[in-house]
Amino acid sequence: MEMDYVTEFPLSHIDRRPRKRPRIAWDVPQGHPKAQSGIYYEQDVGNGTSFGPPRVLPDHPSLFVKGLTQKGSPPWRDDDKDGHYMFALGENLTSRYKIHRKIGEGTFGQVLECWDRETKEMVAIKVVRSIKKYREAAMIEVDVLQLLGKYDRNGSRCVQIRNWFDYRNHICIVFEMLGPSLYDFLRKNNYRPFPVDLVRELGRQLLECVAFMHDMRLIHTDLKPENILFVSSEYVKVPDYKFTSRSPKDGTCYKRLPKSSAIKVIDFGSTAYDHQEHNYIVSTRHYRAPEVILGLGWSYPCDIWSVGCILVELCSGEALFQTHENLEHLAMMERVLGPFPQHMLRRADRHAEKYVRRGRLDWPEGATSRESIKAVLKLHRLQNIVMQHVDHSAGDLIDLLQGLLRYDPSNRLTAPEALRHPFFTRDHFRRF
Numbered sequence: 001m002e003m004d005y006v007t008e009f010p011l012s013h014i015d016r017r018p019r020k021r022p023r024i025a026w027d028v029p030q031g032h033p034k035a036q037s038g039i040y041y042e043q044d045v046g047n048g049t050s051f052g053p054p055r056v057l058p059d060h061p062s063l064f065v066k067g068l069t070q071k072g073s074p075p076w077r078d079d080d081k082d083g084h085y086m087f088a089l090g091e092n093l094t095s096r097y098k099i100h101r102k103i104g105e106g107t108f109g110q111v112l113e114c115w116d117r118e119t120k121e122m123v124a125i126k127v128v129r130s131i132k133k134y135r136e137a138a139m140i141e142v143d144v145l146q147l148l149g150k151y152d153r154n155g156s157r158c159v160q161i162r163n164w165f166d167y168r169n170h171i172c173i174v175f176e177m178l179g180p181s182l183y184d185f186l187r188k189n190n191y192r193p194f195p196v197d198l199v200r201e202l203g204r205q206l207l208e209c210v211a212f213m214h215d216m217r218l219i220h221t222d223l224k225p226e227n228i229l230f231v232s233s234e235y236v237k238v239p240d241y242k243f244t245s246r247s248p249k250d251g252t253c254y255k256r257l258p259k260s261s262a263i264k265v266i267d268f269g270s271t272a273y274d275h276q277e278h279n280y281i282v283s284t285r286h287y288r289a290p291e292v293i294l295g296l297g298w299s300y301p302c303d304i305w306s307v308g309c310i311l312v313e314l315c316s317g318e319a320l321f322q323t324h325e326n327l328e329h330l331a332m333m334e335r336v337l338g339p340f341p342q343h344m345l346r347r348a349d350r351h352a353e354k355y356v357r358r359g360r361l362d363w364p365e366g367a368t369s370r371e372s373i374k375a376v377l378k379l380h381r382l383q384n385i386v387m388q389h390v391d392h393s394a395g396d397l398i399d400l401l402q403g404l405l406r407y408d409p410s411n412r413l414t415a416p417e418a419l420r421h422p423f424f425t426r427d428h429f430r431r432f
């Protein structure tokens with residue numbers, strides 16, 4: 001989600017990107033219990049339970065309502081300075097959930113793996129920071145998740161919300177437990193690319209998710225490999241003759257492949273409704289569409305651009321546009337995809353007009369450093385990037401990517417159009 005912004009370097013433009021809070025010590029010595037309201041609200045949303053108003057339950061072991069396991073509450077502790085919930089492993093998060101481990105941390109809060117005593121399964125609980133703007137945004141995420149869950153008849157590829165509650169001033173969102181993100185998987189694999197047949201399966205599911213969301217008039221706005229999770233953590237190790245990192249035992253190279261290609265999209269905290277005003281900056285930098293940077297207003301096509309960037313990254317192993325600066329980012333786009341249409345540059349808003357000179361991008365004249373120019377020159381044309389990494393289906397994939405990465409959002413493929421592309425429909429030999 002993108003709620004906490006800092007200005008990127010250089011400071012000369014309006015661009016802002018999410019700030020990942022540095023990892024903190026998340027278990028602390030127990031403090032003295034403080035006076036507290038001790039009330040939490042709980043709302044089951046999974047498995048067909050109603051969407052009625054939240055139940056109000058007392059947070060005191062001796063007062064737990066009948067039917068709930070009588071387990072103790074941890075002592076009251078202050079949140080950390082950023083409003084994060086402080087906990088110890090093995091503690092309860094309400095009487096229903098037992099905290100096993102921390103699996104993630106984002107702008108919004110922490111994600112904890114917990115044992116659900118009621119359903120007897122592991123769940124992932126996002127414990128949101130106790131700060132008003134994050135609490136409010138979390139409630140929007142709950143609304144979106146409930147809406148997606150309500151209309152998700154046959155697996156929309158969006159993570160399922162199971163429950164939510166308000167505990168000690170932290171909104172807690174309970175999700176089905178998923179596996180590692182595409183980014184985690186790439187990283188553990190030393191950024192070795194995924195095979196093209198796997199990229200096809202991942203791309204298809206991602207586009208199905210986007211098509212479903214767009215159909216519901218929702219725009220995700222923060223699609224990136226970190227927000228796409230494999231459903232299962234299982235993988236196999238297979239010999240990999242292309243790369244040099246060798247197993248110490250027998251000298252063979254190995255890489256991981258997921259046992260199943262099934263994925264789901266997470267993080268609906270930045271999701272926008274179509275009827276909202278869309279001129280603010282969205283998306284994580286590398287996946288941000290040109291119309292967002294140029295201040296031309298954005299809508300559904302910004303998700304499609306992100307999908308294009310993600311697919312290239314899955315094929316090559318590294319992010320396509322590795323930059324933190326707007327003009328450099330636009331120059332990289334031109335290097336990979338060719339010149340911008342003049343009509344888009346002419347319409348750039350007052351923040352972005354400094355990137356344009358006499359109807360063309362002010363590059364390399366406007367570059368901030370020689371390193372910046374070098375970073376742009378290092379990039380190859382899209383066709384070459386794909387050909388370098390993909391052994392078959394390259395022609396179809398390049399054509400699809402050119403449709404997903406069209407500069408003019410009104411010409412970009414829609415999700416249903418992309419799903420009808422030969423890259424997905426041609427009878428390829430499939431391994432996944």
Ligand SMILES: Nc1ncnc2c1ncn2[C@@H]1O[C@H](COP(=O)(O)OP(=O)(O)OP(=O)(O)O)[C@@H](O)[C@H]1O
Pocket residue numbers: 001002018103104105106107108109111124126159175176177178179181226227229266267268269
């Ligand atoms: N259902 C889940 N199953 C397993 N892990 C999860 C699940 N949901 C989230 N995670 C992990 O927690 C991390 C943070 O989750 P999420 O992106 O929803 O939080 P966020 O605060 O909105 O993050 P960001 O700052 O990236 O926007 C994810 O990157 C992922 O590793």
